[in-house]
Amino acid sequence: MSLLCTLTVAAGEPFRPIEGEFPSLEQAHSYRGELVFVDHANRRGSIRIDGGGRFRFASPSPFAMLPYGIVRYRGAPADLRDIPLGTLLYVKAFLPPDPHVSSVPVLPVDNRLKKLGYAGTGVAPAENHVLLLEDDLSHNLRLGLKWELTEINVTAKGSTLTATRRTVNGSDAVDGSETFSFDAATRIWRGRELLELTDMIRNQTWPASGQKVLDRQEVHLGISWKPTPGAIFTRFHIVDIWLDGISLTRATRRQSEKHKDFIHSRWMPAKVDAVEYGKFGNAKVTATLFGGMDESLYADFKNGSGAMMAASENTLKHWASGTAGTAQMASKGVLTMVQRKKDNISIGSSGIQVTLETDLVTEGFRPGRIVRIRPNNWPLVEVPRNEYLHDGRNTINDRFPTPDIFPKYR
Known part of the structure; x- marks a missing residue:
C-alpha cells in the first residue's frame, strides 16, 4: 500500500509542550485526514484521520490549534474558516500543554498506538493540539x-x-x-x-x-x-x-x-515575554510575534511607530467590556524596540520581538500570556461578537472552552 494512504506515526515519545515556549516541529506527531468540522472562533475542529484502514469507519477526531499554531491553505497563511470541509489536511500536533484547560477531549497518551476496529491504527491520537495544519498543496510546497x-x-x-x-x-x-x-x-x-x-x-x-x-x-x-x-x-x-x-x-x-486582510482586522497575535513596570500605569511590554504570516505584515512593526496592544486568550479571542469595543480595551503606546532573531527560530515564532511602551498597562499583559498587537497604520475595525470575550457577561467556559460540544471519543 502507498505511504500516501497510511498514517504517518512520528518517532519517539509523545511530547507535551511547555506553556510559554515554542516547541520544535520535529517533536510533533504527524497524521492526516479529512476536515469534517470547524469551530473557527475557538480555533478548533475535527478531522477524520487516515489510519490505513477503512476510512469511512473512522470517527471524527477533535483538534485545537495552539495559540501559535499555523494554518496554511493553497500555499499561503490561512485561518480555519478559509478551508472547505472535506479538505485533506496534514497535521503536526502535540499533547495538550495543560490538560485542565483543553478545549478538546483529553485522551490516553498511548492512544495513537491503538487499533480501533476497521478504522485502523492511530485514528484518535492524544496529540490533538496542533502546531501546523496544511492542505496537500501547502504540504508539498513546504517539502x-x-x-x-x-x-x-x-x-x-x-x-x-x-x-x-x-x-x-x-x-x-x-x-x-x-x-x-x-x-x-x-x-x-x-x-x-x-x-x-x-x-x-x-x-x-x-x-x-x-x-x-x-x-x-x-x-x-x-x-x-x-x-x-x-x-x-x-x-x-x-x-x-x-x-x-x-x-x-x-x-x-x-x-x-x-x-x-484578516490579520489587519484581528491584529497580530503574540506572546508576552516580559513586563517592566513604571509608575502610575506606565510599563514596557515585550512580546514575540507569532510566525506563519506574510512578511509584509511584520514589516509594519517599526521602531518609533504607534501601536495598540490588547489582551487575548489561547483561542486568540479579544476582550471587550460594556459598550467598549476591542479597540477601546487596548493599550496605546509606541514601539520602542523591534528586533529579529536570526537563528534557531521555532515554526510557531516569527523570531521578531517588539517592545510597546504604554501609559496604561492592563492585567492581561503578563509573561506567557497571549496578546494581539495592531500597528497604527492598520485599519481600525471592530470584530464580530462571536470573536471576542465580553467582560462581566462571559463565564469561565467562554474564556476556556470545554470539550463538551464533542462526543465522548475513545
Whole structure:
C-alpha cells in the first residue's frame, strides 16, 4: 500500500509542550485526514484521520490549534474558516500543554498506538493540539514535492487519475503510485484560465472515455475525500489541479491577500515575554510575534511607530467590556524596540520581538500570556461578537472552552 494512504506515526515519545515556549516541529506527531468540522472562533475542529484502514469507519477526531499554531491553505497563511470541509489536511500536533484547560477531549497518551476496529491504527491520537495544519498543496510546497500524473481513466461510473509524488528535482518517488477520483466539478487551472473536464476532452488532452497514459505530467493538486463506489476502502478525491506555475502563483496570492486582510482586522497575535513596570500605569511590554504570516505584515512593526496592544486568550479571542469595543480595551503606546532573531527560530515564532511602551498597562499583559498587537497604520475595525470575550457577561467556559460540544471519543 502507498505511504500516501497510511498514517504517518512520528518517532519517539509523545511530547507535551511547555506553556510559554515554542516547541520544535520535529517533536510533533504527524497524521492526516479529512476536515469534517470547524469551530473557527475557538480555533478548533475535527478531522477524520487516515489510519490505513477503512476510512469511512473512522470517527471524527477533535483538534485545537495552539495559540501559535499555523494554518496554511493553497500555499499561503490561512485561518480555519478559509478551508472547505472535506479538505485533506496534514497535521503536526502535540499533547495538550495543560490538560485542565483543553478545549478538546483529553485522551490516553498511548492512544495513537491503538487499533480501533476497521478504522485502523492511530485514528484518535492524544496529540490533538496542533502546531501546523496544511492542505496537500501547502504540504508539498513546504517539502519541495510535486505530483506527476501517469494515467487517466474516464468512465461513466467514475473517473480516476493515477499520480506519483516526487521531489521537485524529479528524483525517486517519495510515495508509491496513488489513484484518485475526480469528476466534472474538478477545477483545472491553467495560467489565468479555469478549465473543466469538458475543455480537456475538447482539446484532446484527456480522452472522452477510456484510459490514456499521461507521461508524468507535473501538477499540484487540491485533495479532498468523498465516498467511492466499488467497495474501495480509501480513495481520495481531486478538487483542484494546477497545471503550471502561473495558476499556482495566482492561487497562492489570492489566499495570501485574504489572510493579510484578516490579520489587519484581528491584529497580530503574540506572546508576552516580559513586563517592566513604571509608575502610575506606565510599563514596557515585550512580546514575540507569532510566525506563519506574510512578511509584509511584520514589516509594519517599526521602531518609533504607534501601536495598540490588547489582551487575548489561547483561542486568540479579544476582550471587550460594556459598550467598549476591542479597540477601546487596548493599550496605546509606541514601539520602542523591534528586533529579529536570526537563528534557531521555532515554526510557531516569527523570531521578531517588539517592545510597546504604554501609559496604561492592563492585567492581561503578563509573561506567557497571549496578546494581539495592531500597528497604527492598520485599519481600525471592530470584530464580530462571536470573536471576542465580553467582560462581566462571559463565564469561565467562554474564556476556556470545554470539550463538551464533542462526543465522548475513545
